[in-house]
Amino acid sequence: MxxxxxxxxEVDGKPILKGIDLVVPQGExxxxxxxxxxxxxxxxxxxxxRDGYEATGGEALFHxxxxxxxxxxxxxxxxVFLAFQYPVELPGVGNAxxxxxxxxxxxxxxxxxxxxxxxxxxxxxERMKALSMNDEMLKRGVNxxxxxxxxxxxxxxxxxxxxxxxxxxxxxxxxxxxDALKIVADGVNAMRGPNFSALVITHYQRLLDYIVPDxxxxxxxxxxxxxxxxxxxxxxxxxxxxxxxxxx
Amino acid sequence: MPAVTETIETVQAVTESTYKWGFETDIDMEFAPKGxxxxxxxxISAKKEEPAWLLEWRLRAFAAWQKxxxxxxxxxKYPPIDYQDAYYYAAPKQxxxxxxxxxxxxxxxxxxxxxxxxxxxxxxxxGVEGAGETPAxxxxxxxxxxxxxxxxxxxxxxxxxxxxxxxFCPISEAVKTHPELVQKYLxxxxxxxxxxxxxxxxxxxxxxxxxxIPKGVRCPMELSTYFRxxxxxxxxxxxxLIIADEGSYVSYLEGCTAPMRDENQLxxxxxxxxxxxxxxxxxxxxxxxxxxxxxxxxxxxxxxTKRGACRGARxxxxxxxxxxxSAITWKYPSCILQGEDSVxxxxxxxxxxNYQQADTGTKMFHIxxxxxxxxxxxxxxxxxxxxxxRGLVRIGAKATGARNxxxxxxxxxxxxxxxxxxxxxxxxxLSAKVEHEATTSRIAEDQLFYCRQRGxxxxxxxxxxxxGFCREVLKELPMEFAVEAQKLLQISLEGSVG
Numbered sequence: 001m002x003x004x005x006x007x008x009x010e011v012d013g014k015p016i017l018k019g020i021d022l023v024v025p026q027g028e029x030x031x032x033x034x035x036x037x038x039x040x041x042x043x044x045x046x047x048x049x050r051d052g053y054e055a056t057g058g059e060a061l062f063h064x065x066x067x068x069x070x071x072x073x074x075x076x077x078x079x080v081f082l083a084f085q086y087p088v089e090l091p092g093v094g095n096a097x098x099x100x101x102x103x104x105x106x107x108x109x110x111x112x113x114x115x116x117x118x119x120x121x122x123x124x125x126e127r128m129k130a131l132s133m134n135d136e137m138l139k140r141g142v143n144x145x146x147x148x149x150x151x152x153x154x155x156x157x158x159x160x161x162x163x164x165x166x167x168x169x170x171x172x173x174x175x176x177x178x179d180a181l182k183i184v185a186d187g188v189n190a191m192r193g194p195n196f197s198a199l200v201i202t203h204y205q206r207l208l209d210y211i212v213p214d215x216x217x218x219x220x221x222x223x224x225x226x227x228x229x230x231x232x233x234x235x236x237x238x239x240x241x242x243x244x245x246x247x248x
Numbered sequence: 249m250p251a252v253t254e255t256i257e258t259v260q261a262v263t264e265s266t267y268k269w270g271f272e273t274d275i276d277m278e279f280a281p282k283g284x285x286x287x288x289x290x291x292i293s294a295k296k297e298e299p300a301w302l303l304e305w306r307l308r309a310f311a312a313w314q315k316x317x318x319x320x321x322x323x324x325k326y327p328p329i330d331y332q333d334a335y336y337y338a339a340p341k342q343x344x345x346x347x348x349x350x351x352x353x354x355x356x357x358x359x360x361x362x363x364x365x366x367x368x369x370x371x372x373x374x375g376v377e378g379a380g381e382t383p384a385x386x387x388x389x390x391x392x393x394x395x396x397x398x399x400x401x402x403x404x405x406x407x408x409x410x411x412x413x414x415x416f417c418p419i420s421e422a423v424k425t426h427p428e429l430v431q432k433y434l435x436x437x438x439x440x441x442x443x444x445x446x447x448x449x450x451x452x453x454x455x456x457x458x459x460x461i462p463k464g465v466r467c468p469m470e471l472s473t474y475f476r477x478x479x480x481x482x483x484x485x486x487x488x489l490i491i492a493d494e495g496s497y498v499s500y501l502e503g504c505t506a507p508m509r510d511e512n513q514l515x516x517x518x519x520x521x522x523x524x525x526x527x528x529x530x531x532x533x534x535x536x537x538x539x540x541x542x543x544x545x546x547x548x549x550x551x552x553t554k555r556g557a558c559r560g561a562r563x564x565x566x567x568x569x570x571x572x573x574s575a576i577t578w579k580y581p582s583c584i585l586q587g588e589d590s591v592x593x594x595x596x597x598x599x600x601x602n603y604q605q606a607d608t609g610t611k612m613f614h615i616x617x618x619x620x621x622x623x624x625x626x627x628x629x630x631x632x633x634x635x636x637x638r639g640l641v642r643i644g645a646k647a648t649g650a651r652n653x654x655x656x657x658x659x660x661x662x663x664x665x666x667x668x669x670x671x672x673x674x675x676x677x678l679s680a681k682v683e684h685e686a687t688t689s690r691i692a693e694d695q696l697f698y699c700r701q702r703g704x705x706x707x708x709x710x711x712x713x714x715x716g717f718c719r720e721v722l723k724e725l726p727m728e729f730a731v732e733a734q735k736l737l738q739i740s741l742e743g744s745v746g
Contacts, residue, residue: 050697076703088698092716101712102702109703141716158702 001026002047002166002197006058008222009046016042018222019058024166026063029188029198031208031233034219035241040201041085043219044170047199048082049075062166076102077109079165083155083172090142095154098142099124103161127160131187149180156187167191167198173207185210205237218244273355279482280337286310289451292337296420296454301431309440309450316444322607323636323668324576326512326549334514336452338482339396390501391416393457393473395486403457405469415460416471419487422458429460433491437520437557437584445516445578446553449485453518456486461496461527470726472501475517483514490520492527494560499530501729512540512575517552525560525587530568532725533581534733537573544603544632547575554581555611558590558619566593567610568724570733575604580638582611585619585647592621595721599737600633600665609639609670614647614680623654626718629665636668643680650680658688659717661710711738 002024009017016039024030034040045053047060049072060067067075090098104114115123121138128135133153143151152172159167172184188198188211200211208216208230216232217224218241226232226244236244280291289310293303318329391405393416409416415426423430440450457473475486492498515537521529531554540547550573556565567581583592594610612621627635641652658667669686691713699709715722715734722730 048701050701051693072697072700073703073705076701082701084698084701088692088694090695090698090713090716092719093712098699098702098712101704101708102699105703105705105708162702 001061001063002199003061004047004058005060007043007046007055007060008057009042009053009055011042011053015056016222017046020219020222020224022217022224024197024199026165026197027192027194028214029192029200029211030215030217031200031202031211031213032217032219032224033202033205033233033236036203038219039222040203040219041170044082044168044199044201047075047168048072048080073105074109076162076164077106081159081162081164081167083152083159083167083169085170085172085174087143087146087151087155089144089146091144093142094138095140095142096121096124096138099138099158099161102158106162124157124161128157130190131157131160132183133157148175149177152176152180152184153187156184159191160187163191165195165197167196169198169200169202171201171203173202173204181207182210205233208233220245273358278337278339279335282335283332284334284336284452288336292452292454295337295339296423298420298423299427302423305435305440306451309447310452312441313444313447313451316441316447318444319578322578322638323634323670324578324605324607326576326605329512329514329549331448335482336485337454339454390470390472393418393471395455395457395473395475395484409467409469409471412465412468413462414465414467415458417458419456419458419489420454422489426458426460429491430458430489433489433520433522434487435520437522437555438518438553443553445551446518449487449516449518449553452483453485453487456488456517457490458488459490459498459500461490461492461498463493464495465493466496467498470499470501472503474503475515483516485515486517488517488519489522490529490531491522492524492529492563494524495526496524497528497530499532499726501532501534501726503534503536512547512549514549514551515574517554519552519554519581521554521556521565523556523558523560523563523565523587523590526562527560528564528566529556530566530726531556531581532729533567533569533571534725534729534736535569535571535573535577536736538575539573539604540575540602542602542631544575547604548573550574550577550579552577552579554579555584556582556592557584558587558592558616560590561587561616562589562591563587564591564593566591566595566724568593568595568721569597569608570718570721570725570736571596571598571606571608572736574606577604577606577608579608580610580640582613583621584613584615585621585650586615587619588616589618589620590616591619593724594621594623594625594639595724596625596637597628597718597721597733597737598626598635598637599628600630600635602631602633604631605634607636607638609637611640612642612652614641614643614650614652614677617647618649619647620650621652623652623656624720625654625656626721627656627658627667628661628714628717629658629667630661631665633665634668635666636670638670638672640672640674641682642672642674643677643682645676647677648679650677652680652682654682654684656684656686657717658686659714660688660690707738 004020004022007017007020046055055068100120125135212230216228218226289306393403438446441447461467523529537548558565565583571577585592592612598606598608600606625637629635637656643650656669667688671684673682695713696709
């Protein structure tokens with residue numbers, strides 16, 4: 001359960017989030033839609049704890065824990081996963097090494113035993129097979145030389161391995177062709193269940209044809225201006241954000 | 249950026265406590281009188297019971313040194329060194345040369361145990377102590393020559409190596425047992441008057457390792473020398489000479505540590521390598537001298553001359569260095585590529601943190617036709633560290649079809665450190681190809697955040713990113729040392745990076 005109350009945040013001294021109220025009950029997938037510059041990415045960074053994205057007021061509770069008081073790695077250990085809009089390249093760091101280091105860091109934080117290289121490979125191969133990914137991807141540097149689609153799939157693979165309680169997908173659909181989009185959506189849908197919730201941040205309705213949300217929220221000017229069921233996304237697609245803005 | 253600020257704070261928070269090799273061994277030592285003079289040179293030679301030719305050789309070096317000046321061109325700053333205010337000979341007192349480990353002072357054995365240097369593996373190999381008890385023991389053994397201040401205190405696996413005709417012993421011993429080899433090759437790659445520090449070393453060198461690999465022999469194990477400076481106010485001047493005869497192969501590793509002290513101590517070594525036709529020498533260094541404290545007090549001045557001669561056709565010399573220690577590092581492991589089709593390689597990782605300074609690189613002299621060289625240098629600067637790559641690629645008129653590829657990458661952590669790249673290229677041959685690539689980058693805030701979002705701590709994230717940055721070099725190290733080096737990077741990075 002994610003509860004956000006009156007959250008305000010600024011970047012470089014400029015207010016971006018101007019009072020967000022949002023509750024994502026465990027087991028639900030919520031979509032956040034909005035035009036460019038409405039604060040969608042800022043919300044994802046504030047929730048995951050990126051430096052430079054400073055919460056100035058309000059609160060964000062995750063299963064009762066004060067998310068905003070935690071280090072990024074503590075939030076990750078608590079089960080918050082951010083699928084990046086622009087996954088970062090780590091030259092020379094093998095993808096397998098990175099994934100295993102991350103998985104073991106989170107397992108350690110949870111008090112679980114670490115996986116050795118063989119155990120990890122077995123698990124990774126299983127998850128990759130389920131996502132129709134080639135395990136050649138494990139041998140390459142993290143995101144180095146990956147196509148846009150490969151980078152996004154790599155994010156989904158990480159999510160599948162780390163098994164978060166809350167996944168924030170920041171415009172994961174941008175730059176994806178329809179096949180890659182389906183793989184990403186399948187990856188998210190496979191995670192759905194009573195112990196998983198997601199915030200799917202997107203500009204377009206398209207992704208929501210594949211990941212059908214329980215609720216849709218429209219973020220504009222740093223506030224949630226409308227909330228509704230999956231149909232709201234279709235309405236937006238038909239009428240554009242302008243109509244909502246005029247109504248709001 | 250805030251993340252970088254945080255990194256800098258992490259760096260600053262770390263003090264000398266991260267240097268885990270800084271203890272001092274309390275042992276009865278014998279010193280030469282302080283200072284440097286012709287008498288001291290004679291004293292050392294007499295202590296070593298050297299033949300007359302070597303004393304003459306030393307005295308010529310000393311005469312040359314007296315006329316030389318310390319090099320001022322490196323991009324390093326340090327107060328003037330008083331060469332009269334140091335001991336040039338310091339040796340643990342022992343009655344006679346130890347014939348086995350049992351005769352070695354237990355305090356010394358404990359020192360090496362603490363340092364994790366396997367002097368006891370000799371017994372395992374000989375089948376004395378639980379030989380091959382566990383599968384872990386069946387891994388390839390490593391032969392070690394342990395040099396403590398001015399003398400070699402133990403050399404392992406000598407007998408096993410002798411079966412293949414391999415000579416691996418302290419150079420002071422080789423002077424007595426294989427004088428013809430020593431006399432023929434000593435100074436043949438680095439002449440006595442080569443440079444200020446090489447001349448100093450030639451005059452006062454006390455010990456070091458000697459290796460000879462006979463024709464066609466592939467050395468069955470890694471050879472290594474472990475240098476330890478222990479005594480106060482001493483310099484260490486070791487001399488290593490490795491000769492790989494036709495068609496032979498040897499992989500050699502050196503490691504080094506020293507106690508933490510407020511004073512600066514001088515380490516001026518000379519390493520000479522000679523590779524004949526079709527011979528390969530792989531020389532790896534994990535340099536972990538005490539770097540000084542967070543304020544830049546103390547630490548080793550590491551002024552070293554390393555050079556290899558690829559004398560034979562198709563011979564190959566490969567230098568790999570991981571330089572994490574020392575207050576100042578000044579070294580340019582070089583290759584003289586005389587033999588046709590000979591190959592020189594230089595792979596380097598140099599980290600400078602706090603107030604460490606490094607001016608390091610290589611020189612590749614292409615003399616023979618179709619000679620090839622590869623240079624990969626990774627410099628990491630943190631804190632107030634200054635890191636300079638200085639390299640020379642010289643291609644002579646007869647080196648037709650010679651090739652060089654150079655890649656210099658610098659990584660900066662924080663905004664108080666510096667990285668500098670000074671490549672010199674001299675080409676006198678039209679058919680030669682020379683390539684040079686250089687990059688400078690920072691650990692990006694987004695890389696750190698990406699790792700931390702996946703659950704890695706800031707320190708682990710920096711360690712992972714830096715190890716990735718160094719990967720091309722680390723993979724050149726022998727497997728077991730690569731793991732050690734990675735850990736060492738991480739530790740230096742706890743100290744130097746995050």
